[in-house]
Amino acid sequence: MSKIIVKDKEISVPGETLAIGMDTLPGAGTYREGERIVANRLGLVMIDGRTIKLIPLSGRYIPKTGDTIICKVIDVGFNGWRLDTNSAYSAMMSLKDATSEFIARGANLTQYYDLGDYIVCKIVNVTSQKLIDVSMKGPGLRKLKGGRVIEVDPNKVPRIIGKQGSMVIMIKDATKCSITVGQNGLIWIDGEPMNELLAIQTIRKIEKESHLSGLTDKIKEFLEKKK
């Protein structure tokens, strides 16, 4: 019979032994070393039946299939674009995934996406070597025009979005800004100058106070006061 050493929702540090025995399974952010299950990173322990997983509290973005992310074009090649994903790995977008338009052979690819442009795209595949393929085919995936891009802690992105997008919808309503949140911690904001600033302030506040309970009410109050 295996023994789980940590309690649910406890904070673990890298290298900490979470459980001993072959009955429990290592989930995200953990690995097995012989009999033991060891934490990979700083995070909250979640025990879900037989699996132990960690919800990371810090660290950079790790690409995952299906994520919608905001990327910057860093290179234009002959058959596609290389994108900076705000993680340790860059992504590749091939011609056929870039647009539904017909692209003639030898066309100047910069007229679609140029160096320094920001785009919203979806990760379609991540190999074991962390080669990332992204696609622009899907609802809401586009090149970002105007506005600005800010960077936040990728681990706080779920809090910024809120349950079913409640938090981000609240900010959008209060500030009349268009906002797109990428899973990789880049957020695009476009609106009136002062409203943009308010949206950024609010996002920074969420980032700072993400661990507190009753966050939604607090942010609602904050937005009403600033209006």
Add this chain to the structure above:
Amino acid sequence: MHRELRSHIISLLNAETRLDGRKLTEYRKPINVEHGVVKTAEGSARVKIGETDVIVGVKLEVGEPYPDTPNEGTIIVGAELLPLSNPDFELGPPGIEAIELARVVDRGIRESKAIDFKKLCIEKGEKIWMVIIDICPINDAGNLFDVSSLAALAALKDTKFPAYEDGKVDYKTKTSRKLELEKTPIAVTVIKIGDRFIVDPDIEEEKVIDSRLTVSSMEDGTLCALQKGGDYPLTMEDIDKMLDIGIEKAKELRKHL
């Protein structure tokens, strides 16, 4: 490269505001000047404007004068842009940015005659004091020029001579003799984006500048150095306007010294 960012910034500037909500000619806050942060240096200062953070150290060494100025000391300004302060900086010999930064700071101090070089002479034609000013950005969040030159001045103000006897310098004992500063040249970099003028750019604004002019001026508003940068030319009217802004803003910065 930054077309979208540029058009966004210009639309903000036309609405008399900026990315962080400042006015066009407003410095970031807080402006913080701290003296004597490095114990091993003869003088040092750490200056923060907004997020930008620069440490400057002053070292005094005894050396030989240049043959054409046998009774004058000298200053040497060096800057090293550490990769720690900005991901775009790389290790290795100083690049064009580091050299320009050092030279702008050097020029402000040298041409304003803030330090009387004759007072740095120990023995005519034989021995002089060399004032070595090292600029070390801790965090580059834009506007290294203004922050560095303010920090260099603050560090010089803090400088005390070490004990000197029979041609030997004892760095362990500091005398009460201070390095005298006759003037306080303050550098203000005025940026032109589109047809608007701003001061104290942040890192995003620095990516899209058309041209910049670093204006160093003294207490009475006399100019002592100018440095033009950026890819676009300036008209005479532009320069006039930029000088006015530069001299006006220098008064504000000088209060923090």
